[in-house]
Amino acid sequence: MANTILVGAQWGDEGKGKIIDVLTANADIVVRSQGGNNAGHTVIHRGVKYILHLIPSGILRRRKVCVIGNGVVIDPVALVREIEGLQKMGIAVGKNLLISDCAHLVLPYHRVLDEQRELLKGHAKIGTTKRGIGPAYGDKAARTGLRISDLMQPALFSKKLQAKIRENNSILQALGAKPINFCEVKEAYLAAGEKLRPFVANTVVWLHRALQRDRAILFEGAQGTFLDIDHGTYPYVTSSNTTAGGACTGSGVPPHRMDIVMGVVKAYTTRVGEGSLPTEDATLADMLHEMGREFGATTGRPRRCGWFDAVAARYATMINGIDELAVTNLDGLDSVDPIRVCVGYRLEGKRLDVPPSDAAQLEKCEAVYEETPGWKTSTQAAKKFSDLPEAAQSYVQRLAELTGAKLTIVSVGPTRGQTIVL
């Protein structure tokens, strides 16, 4: 298998976890390069549901190595909880997991600051997952963050932590929030650090050795293209580069060693959190929610839903260099008729083929739709492309045509078996 970067090509929750689980069968190594435990990647296997937050979804398959790269921000206490949770479910986590010593730490003051900033913003809030992601990446950019390598040196960590807590407590107190207790945090983090110690490595060097031995690497993107700190619907974004380049900077694997970029899209659109969603449709959302679908894997919040947005998908193809397209959740549209696809935006009387970069302008965009007939029958048992009703085949082919990438996977249900590889 070629080294593959898998990215979400919408606003996150495209079904990346499910597709990674399928692709891992042919890979040796799965790497997370950015984001933190704001991610929630669902894999359903043999009737058991696994939700991965920091650990690559490849962990569920035996004899694969999973790497948490330098670009990820790690809450060590949450990571230990995740490892132990998987072990309780019978998943082996040992020599098959590596954690970069350069990854930055998410600390309790990051979480409180995340919450406080959201409160201060009021109606203009981002709708974050409150996992402290923005403040942790903020510290990284300000060069005031603590890293896994610090956590591995208890005396040094305690000293740095004390100074950081002192600094942040003065901010929290000014905001009227409860100060952080240094001793409690130190104890909890050092205990988590000792549990993580066996996994910690220089993952950059380790990955380059694997490349020399021609191991196939799969890069598991978190979040989605329009949540990218540079290319997303700023400020309603996350704080990392969720687009293809993030896989390089967040792992230390150079661009010329990447072979394929695969984009994952849902057959419709969802978004959790605030910010524009030009194709949002309340009736479609009600229908999907009534089916028990589209609730956030990390926070449980109902996701906002809308029609497939080909303007956004085409832009995602451009900036990620998407070669191959995986369309998931086709079965979500099994009972919908007609089905709409957004093929352009209208802004103040003008037709746009690319999303405007300004959030206020995007908010004013109206979607221009084409309508296609639905298939009104279940697709969930389809094993090959020709098993799909003709209207469903035309629909996904149309999505690929509008997106400008080659259709290679169609997913018709949450399990491994419900995957059509073209």
Ligand code: GDP
């Ligand atoms: P991720 O963050 O991109 O990994 O996606 P999430 O796991 O947050 O959300 C995707 C949801 O869709 C999960 O509940 C998956 O189990 C589910 N899912 C993925 N692909 C399919 C599909 O083809 N059909 C159905 N019905 N569910 C799917």
Ligand code: IMO
């Ligand atoms: P996966 O990997 C969907 C959203 C939040 C919020 C914004 C900023 O499962 O696709 P943050 O906590 O990152 O500061 O929140 O980004 N968000 C996601 N939405 N899927 C995700 O991850 C997300 N991670 C963050 O809802 O709008």
Ligand code: MG
């Ligand atoms: Mg998710």
